[in-house]
Amino acid sequence: IKSEDSSHKQRGGFTKDDILKFLGCFFSGLTVLLLIIMLFCTKRKKEEAQVEAAAKSAAVEYNITKPAYMPTNFKTAPPPIIKSEFSTASAVVPSSLVVLTSPEVSGIRFENLLMAPAELLGRGKHGSVYKVFSEEMGTTLAVKRIKDWTISSSDFKQRLQRLDRVKHPNVLPALAFYSCRQEKLLVYEYLQNGSLFKLLHGSQAGKTFDWSSRLDIASSVADGLAFMHQELRGDGIAHGNLKSSNILLTKNMEPYISEYGLMLDSQDPSFAASVNSNKEKGEDANQAIFRVDVYAFGVILLELLTGKLVQGEGLDLANWVISVVREEWTSEVFDKILIQEGASEERMVHLLQIAIKCVDRSQEARPSINEIAAMLSTLKEDEDKSMDISGFTSTSIFERSP
């Protein structure tokens, strides 16, 4: 047989041995390949299970609820993984963020935000805000994940592009946004001095937040709001959710109105009532929301004057102030720190009168934001003049850099 085989080989064909060797090699190669595929699949399954477990535990962490107006100057959870919250969406959607304003964030992608370390700053009625540090860009951003806003992606995009064309130094512009059916994100510059809410009621509340600085903030916010109302009246876009946690402070402690035009708080009792009464009078509901902003601004003025917390859409604070003033105990409403500081009672009463007009139950009785801005500017001028005369120098946390 051997000699037959070798003669066969010599003739250029394959011997039986050759065929057996070839088959042996083929099957062992196939087995190795199958083993590699199996190993790869098991590893992947294991990784997926780990990711799922991490997502579940992070979701539990994020479920920490906070009362609507609780100060948020503390870490609610260890640096969380936004990825776990967004991972479902990121798997199925295109990933570019629409960059509106800042060249610093151009090129930023949805995935970059998912991967960056993030810290939960707080949960509001309309979503959660995360502080996100992007190593790639070397910037810290605030990312708002909007909850339950049924606006379509194209309307959302249109609205943000419209808002981007209206700029005021006291209104914080969105830098970028992301929108798909499952997710709506807004990207802002992160402001490390926090909000007016925090300044009034947070851990710094004991520090001097003097009368003149409060007046400056009130006047600048009124100017920003007046400008936005004027520019966006035709589009029917008011702020819709004005409150002290949406007034952020720059490093020079200048106020920035944030989230303008992004959430219409139709839960506001004054809004619901006004829409009905305006319908009866044939007035456009779109215009009623501008008067809701005036009410909300009045509540902020009351917070600045009294140093007290707002609850229940500002109704309780407004009612309390009105009842105290009615009893002619006006000086009782003012923040004790302002009294101790020796702030002018005349000007405080003047500001209180403006605030009370803003929170009038009847919308028609409320002044327009333009009128309010003009009144506040006069009040501020009076205050500045009196400070010049007395040679008073501020020693508050509001010492501004030149």
Ligand SMILES: Nc1ncnc2c1ncn2[C@@H]1O[C@H](COP(=O)(O)OP(=O)(O)OP(=O)(O)O)[C@@H](O)[C@H]1O
């Ligand atoms: N750009 C930002 N820089 C720094 N802090 C921010 C920024 N944007 C929001 N915050 C803070 O993050 C916290 C959570 O904000 P969020 O807007 O979710 O809460 P809210 O204003 O109470 O609720 P909502 O606006 O949903 O009704 C607030 O303390 C807010 O001041």
